[in-house]
Amino acid sequence: MKNAYNFAFFDEGSKKEIRRATLKAVAIPGYQVPFASREMPIARGWGTGGLQVTLSLINQGDVIKVIDQGTDESVNAVSIKNLIQKTTGVDSTIDTGKATVVQSRHRIPEEPLREEQIIVLQVPMPEPLRFVESSEYKTKRLHGDGEYSGAWLVLFEKIMKFGKMTGGAAHPVYVHDRYVMSPSPIPKYDNPRLDHSEGIQLFGAGREKKIYAIPPYTKVVSLAFDDYPFEVENQEGRVCHLCGATDVFFDELEDELTHEVYYQCNDSSYCLKRLNQGGGDNA
Amino acid sequence: MAYVAVKGGQEAIGESLKRLEYERLKKGRTIETRAIESGLQGLIDQVMSEASLYDEALAALAIKQAQGNPEEVVFLLRAFRSTLPRKYYSRTVESHEMALTRRISASFKDIPGGQILGASPDYSHRLIDFDLKREEADPFIPKRWLKAYLKEIEENEVWETPLKYPKVMDYLRREGLMATYEADETEPEDVTKEALKFPSKRSQRLQILTRGQTGAVTALGYASLRGYGSVHPTVGELRVGELPITIDPPFSEETGEEEAYYIGSIRVTEVESIIPRAVKTPSGDYEEELDLGYGICYGQNETKAIAMSILDRCLEEPGEAPTHDEEFVLYHVDSVEATGFISHLKLPHYVTFQSKLDSVRKTKKGGETQ
Numbered sequence: 207m208k209n210a211y212n213f214a215f216f217d218e219g220s221k222k223e224i225r226r227a228t229l230k231a232v233a234i235p236g237y238q239v240p241f242a243s244r245e246m247p248i249a250r251g252w253g254t255g256g257l258q259v260t261l262s263l264i265n266q267g268d269v270i271k272v273i274d275q276g277t278d279e280s281v282n283a284v285s286i287k288n289l290i291q292k293t294t295g296v297d298s299t300i301d302t303g304k305a306t307v308v309q310s311r312h313r314i315p316e317e318p319l320r321e322e323q324i325i326v327l328q329v330p331m332p333e334p335l336r337f338v339e340s341s342e343y344k345t346k347r348l349h350g351d352g353e354y355s356g357a358w359l360v361l362f363e364k365i366m367k368f369g370k371m372t373g374g375a376a377h378p379v380y381v382h383d384r385y386v387m388s389p390s391p392i393p394k395y396d397n398p399r400l401d402h403s404e405g406i407q408l409f410g411a412g413r414e415k416k417i418y419a420i421p422p423y424t425k426v427v428s429l430a431f432d433d434y435p436f437e438v439e440n441q442e443g444r445v446c447h448l449c450g451a452t453d454v455f456f457d458e459l460e461d462e463l464t465h466e467v468y469y470q471c472n473d474s475s476y477c478l479k480r481l482n483q484g485g486g487d488n489a
Numbered sequence: 490m491a492y493v494a495v496k497g498g499q500e501a502i503g504e505s506l507k508r509l510e511y512e513r514l515k516k517g518r519t520i521e522t523r524a525i526e527s528g529l530q531g532l533i534d535q536v537m538s539e540a541s542l543y544d545e546a547l548a549a550l551a552i553k554q555a556q557g558n559p560e561e562v563v564f565l566l567r568a569f570r571s572t573l574p575r576k577y578y579s580r581t582v583e584s585h586e587m588a589l590t591r592r593i594s595a596s597f598k599d600i601p602g603g604q605i606l607g608a609s610p611d612y613s614h615r616l617i618d619f620d621l622k623r624e625e626a627d628p629f630i631p632k633r634w635l636k637a638y639l640k641e642i643e644e645n646e647v648w649e650t651p652l653k654y655p656k657v658m659d660y661l662r663r664e665g666l667m668a669t670y671e672a673d674e675t676e677p678e679d680v681t682k683e684a685l686k687f688p689s690k691r692s693q694r695l696q697i698l699t700r701g702q703t704g705a706v707t708a709l710g711y712a713s714l715r716g717y718g719s720v721h722p723t724v725g726e727l728r729v730g731e732l733p734i735t736i737d738p739p740f741s742e743e744t745g746e747e748e749a750y751y752i753g754s755i756r757v758t759e760v761e762s763i764i765p766r767a768v769k770t771p772s773g774d775y776e777e778e779l780d781l782g783y784g785i786c787y788g789q790n791e792t793k794a795i796a797m798s799i800l801d802r803c804l805e806e807p808g809e810a811p812t813h814d815e816e817f818v819l820y821h822v823d824s825v826e827a828t829g830f831i832s833h834l835k836l837p838h839y840v841t842f843q844s845k846l847d848s849v850r851k852t853k854k855g856g857e858t859q
Contacts, residue, residue, distance in 0.1 A: 211572055212572065216571065216572065217573070219574060219575075223682075240683075242681060242682050242683050242684055243684065244681075245825050249828070249832055250833075251829040252833050254829070274836070274837065275838070276839075277498075278498075279498035279499070281501060282837075283498065311836075312840045313840055330830070343687035370851060370852065373848055374845035374847075374848050375840065375841040375845070393840055393844040394844060395844075413826045413829060439843070439844055440850075455840070457839060458846075472840060
């Protein structure tokens with residue numbers, strides 16, 4: 207039974223269906239296209255949306271990179287990569303520059319995407335308005351009407367409460383001046399890099415059964431007010447203890463003995479690449 | 490290369506999987522799928538229903554692989570289901586064609602054909618039967634029992650043409666006490682081929698409820714019965730039996746009952762609940778009318794089927810309670826979706842947590858910007 211599966215797991219009819227939804231998503235930037243999400247061999251909430259998008263578009267010549275929270279070696283990234291390779295036989299890489307398809311959870315790699323590359327982001331909660339409106343029936347209409355007061359109100363209330371723009375990952379964005387979209391739980395640090403990206407950015411939400419997209423060179427603006435501008439996470443004064451990078455998103459680590467806090471590139475393959483190119487201070 | 494990446498994920502996974510296999514084998518015995526098929530019918534029924542995949546042998550294999558953990562079994566079966574091309578759709582199944590093994594009504598003492606209790610734990614005392622241990626020591630105990638039982642049946646000549654009886658509800662319909670509806674022959678929407686949109690159709694609701702997690706469907710049905718909703722049903726008829734499945738000849742223009750191919754039968758539980766409701770008459774008064782809640786699922790899953798019939802009725806009518814909110818019910822009863830999203834919390838959230846931490850630190854600093 208082990209080898210009884212089709213190339214890329216799905217039957218061809220299923221792949222076609224998912225690709226059709228993806229094409230529609232690319233044609234309407236930021237719009238959440240419903241699709242008949244399948245049950246996958248990995249759990250719902252563990253990247254089944256991204257996985258379905260990836261498997262529907264992957265070809266024999268593709269080179270896959272899978273990261274989770276910025277690293278290729280995270281257990282779930284490894285598990286997803288294994289599954290893709292087992293069912294397709296394609297090559298994998300940890301080098302962002304060499305991948306044709308990058309599947310990621312919670313991060314956009316530091317190295318900017320090029321035109322021929324596709325990034326597939328795994329999305330837990332695709333609906334940016336879900337926190338103000340729990341009904342899908344209603345949020346769909348709000349999007350239709352471009353009625354985004356709710357999203358603005360959330361930001362406004364936070365400013366009223368805390369005196370500044372708070373909130374963690376998944377800060378909502380305006381795509382092509384039309385749809386408000388959740389960029390998936392990437393840190394705010396990654397938000398500006400969605401804007402006018404050269405690569406195709408696809409978003410798959412398996413459990414919520416939605417696919418959406420940002421085509422290349424699309425305007426993406428993070429929601430903010432003129433007097434309270436959008437702020438990324440504070441990276442100031444931080445230096446990677448391995449490669450010496452200063453302008454990246456960091457993991458925060460604590461020395462077990464001295465309890466001193468130190469920092470390391472969250473994007474582990476980027477860090478490795480810098481080290482191997484002799485960019486590190488400790489080299 | 491001068492530097493080695495922080496490796497570990499690959500190896501760690503390998504070791505964890507080995508450990509899982511060790512846990513399955515360490516006691517020195519494995520369970521045969523044949524033993525599962527003959528001894529764990531209840532679990533097979535439950536997982537086939539939640540997986541919406543009717544295949545007892547495959548279910549047994551999945552039970553063996555998942556070491557009997559129902560959520561894992563359903564997960565395996567659903568993932569397998571995703572790879573199957575849809576070749577045929579069966580012809581409409583009429584449930585009065587069911588070959589009954591059990592059929593009861595809570596609303597009438599005498600129903601045409603009578604109450605048939607069949608096999609059910611309902612009338613047993615839930616006392617642990619320590620004698621079952623003896624059966625393991627002496628395989629002749631079950632054999633002797635079986636022989637005696639079959640002899641008894643033979644002597645009483647009750648053996649056995651398939652039992653087919655009219656539906657209890659037809660009696661109430663003839664009397665005009667039931668709400669009447671036009672027969673709806675629209676093709677059902679297939680929820681596994683098209684994503685659910687709201688407002689949903691009844692065919693979609695019934696599909697999602699029947700493949701719902703047994704515990705989840707039961708809990709929501711119970712909530713409605715107990716106090717969050719106003720639905721208190723009477724079980725008009727609960728039947729368990731085999732339904733024949735037929736398809737139209739694949740390569741022929743001719744269709745119809747005569748031409749159809751019989752491809753097998755499925756064992757199901759079907760429940761028709763009677764639920765009273767007030768209707769406005771043309772003159773402006775209210776009168777009471779009886780309406781129907783419908784539940785059906787693979788195998789013998791009686792509690793789930795009854796709960797489903799309650800929820801079916803809830804979702805047909807507006808109401809304040811969450812059980813009347815179709816998104817609340819339909820989005821949250823699926824086993825694979827619920828267990829998957831809950832369990833994803835075990836995944837690392839370093840990046841998102843770092844981002845949250847940053848936000849908290851900024852506000853703690855009393856609003857000064859960096």
